[in-house]
Amino acid sequence: MSDQSDQMESHFRPAGLTEKDAEDLRKLLQDRLYGLLDLTLVIKHAHWNVVGVGFIAVHEMLDEHLIAIRKMVDEVAERIATLGFVPNGLAGGLVEARDWDDYALGRASVDAHLAALNLVYTGVIDDHRKALSKAESLDPVTTDLFTQHLGPLELYQWFVRAHLANVDGVLVSADEEIEESAAAAAASSRS
Ligand SMILES: [Fe+2]
Numbered sequence: 001m002s003d004q005s006d007q008m009e010s011h012f013r014p015a016g017l018t019e020k021d022a023e024d025l026r027k028l029l030q031d032r033l034y035g036l037l038d039l040t041l042v043i044k045h046a047h048w049n050v051v052g053v054g055f056i057a058v059h060e061m062l063d064e065h066l067i068a069i070r071k072m073v074d075e076v077a078e079r080i081a082t083l084g085f086v087p088n089g090l091a092g093g094l095v096e097a098r099d100w101d102d103y104a105l106g107r108a109s110v111d112a113h114l115a116a117l118n119l120v121y122t123g124v125i126d127d128h129r130k131a132l133s134k135a136e137s138l139d140p141v142t143t144d145l146f147t148q149h150l151g152p153l154e155l156y157q158w159f160v161r162a163h164l165a166n167v168d169g170v171l172v173s174a175d176e177e178i179e180e181s182a183a184a185a186a187a188s189s190r191s
Pocket of ligand 1: 063
């Protein structure tokens with residue numbers, strides 16, 4: 001991963017934290033900053049491009065997710081600054097560092113967007129859990145931060161999934177791991 005913080009770090013650290021641990025934490029936090037920033041972009045994109053039955057409920061629900069996730073973005077960035085580094089919140093760094101493709105849908109139905117967003121949430125939550133696991137041996141404060149984020153992220157994924165579940169509790173897009181395929185499966189389930 002490459003970002004501008006390598007060239008712009010400060011010369012202070014929280015007491016009791018080694019340089020090595022601080023740098024390892026910076027990498028973990030910067031990765032999550034990019035992941036959460038991208039999630040905010042995807043959620044707004046879906047907010048603008050969702051159409052059809054159920055539009056207003058999902059349109060408004062996505063803005064509620066966005067408010068909370070933007071707060072997470074701020075908290076992660078400020079933890080990086082607290083560790084004495086420079087958080088990179090710019091699009092160029094995000095695109096260079098990410099290992100995922102742009103969100104696949106444009107204008108699409110409620111079911112299609114939610115099925116795709118379900119996979120987006122799965123990716124973010126999985127990466128957050130991995131970062132949490134690595135942070136546990138380095139820093140209780142960063143560990144706590146990631147833990148505080150996971151609860152709401154999982155809650156919001158449930159909000160998304162509750163639209164996609166049938167009465168047996170099975171997601172209509174359960175077998176799909178690619179956004180386009182999940183969207184198609186969810187959209188066709190209503191037709
Ligand atoms: Fe809006």
